[in-house]
Amino acid sequence: MNGNVTYYFGHALTGQGVKHLYKEMMEEAELVYFLQGAPTFKGSELLKELGYFYVKQGFAVEWFKHALLEEVVEAVYVKGCNRLFVWASEWNIEPTLLGTKHRVLSFYDCLEDVQLEKVGEQLATAMEERATWRDKCIAKLNHAIKLHDDWEVVTQSCMNWQALNEQVENLKTEVFQSIVLNKTGMRTHRLLGTLTPRGAENTVESITKGITTRLMIKGKPGTGKSSLMKSLADEANARGLDAQIVWCGLDAGSVDMVIIPELNFCIFDSTEPHVFNPEDGRLGDKIFDIGQHCALSDEAETAIDLVRTQYKEAIQDAMGHSKRYTEAEYTVRRLFDNCLSASLWRERTAPLFERLTK
16 A cells, blocks of 8 residues: 655745754654755656655655756655655755764766766856855845835734734643643655745645645734644643644745644645635634734725835745746756666666665
């Protein structure tokens, strides 16, 4: 019987820079394979092959997608045996536990020097453009985050915080009841989505496909959605329950979802840019409305309208820069692919699969 695949984004373009959680996942994994080499489409194909290898053996597998290139996979996590395969060179992560849980496989020597010399100038130009457009995109997202902060200041001034706190305490009572487990609650981390040339994208449907109870938070920016979810994760861990924090793909410090696997429960931000509502026939879907505690004055509405317009313009500019970044990324990977020796690649990857069978 085959296993299943859950999709996440491996990294995100945020207002604070490029965010990934591979170091956190390395702590989670029992065995980590550091795949080192230039960015190539061939590397993504290898990771997909590894994922399918385990799926066919009945394992549940998590695929971590590239933020910009829709079909590119940059890491695979195999649940059950807890093995992480990550194209490590891209993220400047190095093995620190060689001889125990860390394994390294390098693909740099699969590149043919003669071919590299032919495309060297093109590569240098493309990589410079890639860095330029990435930095421009992040700068615009940083501007957008600052505007969003201004938006939050307005809504926070109109909040009934006492009423929200009472609602949250009632939620905790309903979710946790008297459950306390005789173990230490573990915490893991994933990303919900990222900005792409097509707009903000997420993998909520894939992440929550097997979860019975899905609580969808509705509320304005700055009204406590992220803090609420962090509080639920803390409560779960304090009771010995595991909790998975799923981070926002635009603001690196904000939480967009919390999953409590042992309760088959999740709660997530269901407002822009990822609006979700209960699905027909899915009985565990519910709305958790905290917007009821925010009464905006006419003056506040006017202030928000101005900020909202500026925020959307900044996001549109960031999307334009991400499109140029994507084009440069595609060129870099195509050029490196053309320099790979097929025979050396087969030789280098074969032991990896042999090792998997042991």
